[in-house]
Amino acid sequence: MSDLAAPWVVPGRPDVTLVVVPPDVLRALATGRLDDARALLPDLHLPSGLTDPLMRHVWGVRARQVADRPGDAPWVTRLVVDRSLGTVVGRAGFHGPPDEAGMVEVGYETLPEHRRAGYARGAFTALLDVARRHPEVRVLRATIAPGNEPSRALVAQYGLVEVGEQWDDEDGLETIFELPVG
Numbered sequence: 001m002s003d004l005a006a007p008w009v010v011p012g013r014p015d016v017t018l019v020v021v022p023p024d025v026l027r028a029l030a031t032g033r034l035d036d037a038r039a040l041l042p043d044l045h046l047p048s049g050l051t052d053p054l055m056r057h058v059w060g061v062r063a064r065q066v067a068d069r070p071g072d073a074p075w076v077t078r079l080v081v082d083r084s085l086g087t088v089v090g091r092a093g094f095h096g097p098p099d100e101a102g103m104v105e106v107g108y109e110t111l112p113e114h115r116r117a118g119y120a121r122g123a124f125t126a127l128l129d130v131a132r133r134h135p136e137v138r139v140l141r142a143t144i145a146p147g148n149e150p151s152r153a154l155v156a157q158y159g160l161v162e163v164g165e166q167w168d169d170e171d172g173l174e175t176i177f178e179l180p181v182g
Contacts (some may be wrong), residue, residue: 004074007081008130018078018092018126021059023066030060033153044079044086049111056090057170058107065096072096077107080123082114089114090121102138102182104131124154131181138182144173152177 007017021029028037032051040178045092058077067072077093106127110119130166131137142160153173160177168174 004130004134008078008126010126011129012125013118013122015084016080016082016119016122018079019125021062021077021079023063023070023073026059026066027042027111030056030063032056042082047088047111047113050088050091055091055109068165069096073106074181080108080110080119082119089117089119090123092120092127094127096136096159098138100137102136103141103142103178104137104139105141120150124158128158128179128181135182138180140179142177142181143168143171144177145171146173146175164166 005020007019010018011071020139022040025037025040028034028040029050034046034048034051038046050059051119055103062076065076075094075097077091079088080090080092082089088111089112090108093104093108095105098104098132106124107118108123110123128140131140133157135168140157140160143149143166155177158179160179162175164176164177166174
């Protein structure tokens with residue numbers, strides 16, 4: 001197992017980690033089979049929010065991606081686990097490994113019942129730390145809806161700057177923020 005596949009620890013919160021989602025669990029979550037996912041990960045509490053429609057969509061995208069390109073697995077969306085609570089509190093990861101230009105794009109979401117507790121900030125910090133540790137990564141990107149003020153404020157605190165806009169067929173208009181990390 002490479003260091004990439006190991007749990008990523010949130011700096012300053014050793015009880016919070018980002019853990020790789022096994023392919024069979026990705027498929028179970030993508031299809032709303034929460035009981036199957038729970039049976040496959042009996043040591044973790046998987047809240048029902050992990051199979052809401054948006055989450056299911058993300059799990060489906062990642063399940064197909066990992067099936068097509070198994071090497072992407074350590075880079076993509078992970079479970080954010082708070083061991084002190086014994087539960088999964090959200091998801092976070094990259095959209096994939098670094099592209100040809102060395103860019104990785106972050107994605108993160110905290111389950112509603114765990115928001116405003118620092119999990120998004122912690123997950124983002126862990127992702128930034130991973131990006132900085134891997135020499136093939138030169139740019140960290142976040143794409144955020146114009147009205148998502150909490151995420152916009154978060155990335156601004158870490159020095160990401162607005163570099164443009166894009167239209168995403170699923171998410172609509174997004175502002176692109178980037179930070180050189182290489």
